[in-house]
Amino acid sequence: MYLLIVLYLNFFVPNIQENNATKILQKSEQQIQGIKSSYTEMIISVVRPKWTKEMTMKGWSIGDDYFSSVVLTPVKEKGTVFLKRENEVWNYVPSIERTIKLPPSMMMQNWMGTDFTNDDLVQRSSIADDYSNSIIGEEVVNGFDCWIIELLPNEDAPVVWGKLVMWIDKKNYMQMKTQFFDEFGDLINVMNSVEIADFGGKKLPSKIEFIPLEKEGNKTVIERLVWEFDIDINPRFFTPGYMKNLR
């Protein structure tokens, strides 16, 4: 839904330390910084070795803390809504016409069968406080000339990852690729930007794929069809009582 926003904001909070890598991260962040609100329409495909599921959904956001999304297809899940307000999450189930408050442990579950956890959608881990960064090389990814930036967690930082490596393109400051390493230095997940599009004058990845490497043949692909920024959204869209009306 707003995965990309979340992931972007998560990973592009500038480090206090002034260096080139920090400046690159800052510029990259500016791509979508200053966003008061956003609206998106997207297709999410969950790919498994013998099974594929495709979902279409709409999503709205205000700032970093307010998100809501509604499922359009598959029809059996049509009208299912997820709402996030700061650290609280609700789920509206149309068949029983009830809004259910989700417990924090549900955040560890994969979100709607994708390779993302609910936590990826919600939690705001702070790159600024938790990671230090440095440029470790340059490489061409998907036709884009990129810097390679390594992010290492600071001591005692409450983070999941042992290391992140990001490829950021030199022209548009897009996050073209990210590798997620665990605390033992093993590569766990890879996120690739496979297509780029123009959204309201900004060049942004329109199609990203998230690949958990330990599960062969598994991936989640997110394709944005519409992505609008700084539009007027009624704050009611982010209240549990209004979830039943989203469509």
Added chain:
Amino acid sequence: MEKLLVIKKSRVIFILFCFINFNKVYSQNDNISFSINGYVKYLPSHLDYNIEPSTWISPTLLQPQTSHLIHNRLNMRGYFGDNFTLGFELRNRAMFGDLQTIQRDQGWVDMSFYVFEKPKFIFHTMIDRLWLKYQKNKLEISIGRQRVNWGINTIWNSNDLFNAYNFIDFDYVERPGSDVVRLIYTGDNLSSVELVFMPTNRGQNILAGIYKFNKLGYDFQIIGADYFDDVVVGGGWAGNILKAGFKGEISYFINNYVDNALSLSTSIDYSFRNGYYLLGSYLYNSQGRNSPGLLNLINITDNVLSPKNLMPSKNSYLFQISKPISPPVNTSLTIMYGAGINLLYLSPSISYDVTSRIDLSLIAQIFFLENNQKLENLMRGVYIQMKYSF
């Protein structure tokens, strides 16, 4: 076969009728839109009893039953400009084989009827939603048959005055609607006030209110109602203890003629990273029984429930575990125990998400009850559910 054709024909005619009407209105104005979706289910089932006939249970009721149900649901919405919404939902059921009784329409207006009613075949249609809603800014007014769902706990909802839910009835999660006038005012900080008026045929009208608010990461609600012979006061909460969900509901029924009653339920649930989901729940029903007896089985399998009497036992416990074994396949096991009456209910199920439209599930329901001082398996049912959503 002839019977099947009849079903098909009348359904097709009905669906066509709906579409014709939709298209007609749709062309009038761009600001008006309609949607229709629903499902068709085929649900064969087999029920088997192990009860000795007695003076009050006729032997014919205790014969094994095999029945076939084709269940179709249509959900329709009409959106008229920014403020008006119309909801219309229908439940069509064709049943053949050993027929089970179909509950009468409990509403103020009877909106159900038999298209066919034969000894081995019935076709029943029920309109269970028909409402018009006006919504502007913080105010929402709706009138008509609708579901007023006040439950906040995961299982056992004594705050849910308008549609007490029998969780063993998996075929009707939508539940019947209530014929009400409903007013909702949304305040700040996730608070809202809701008033519901329900005229009934029982001579007593119901007036009920709920106030919801959010504090310290918890959703809270307080309810009050003039409810048949009772005055109800209660409330509920949904929050968490550490990472586990913690929810509950309390309702106290004050009655002029019989003893006051207390219903209290609470649950804790937890999802593990590896996909396991666990739920534990407890229900206290002050009106519940504490002694074994066959009547308890009838109480629990009966569809008509009151929020005052959600289980026949005084103390009930429920445990549920579910786990997806592959992305499209999910398994679950529900165990419920009614203490005192010594009722044990087991329900394993497996579901398979075949395509984006087709679901397949296999569900068993097994009841053990203390009878003649022994815990006996008195009833078991097996259900297959094939569902096509559109």
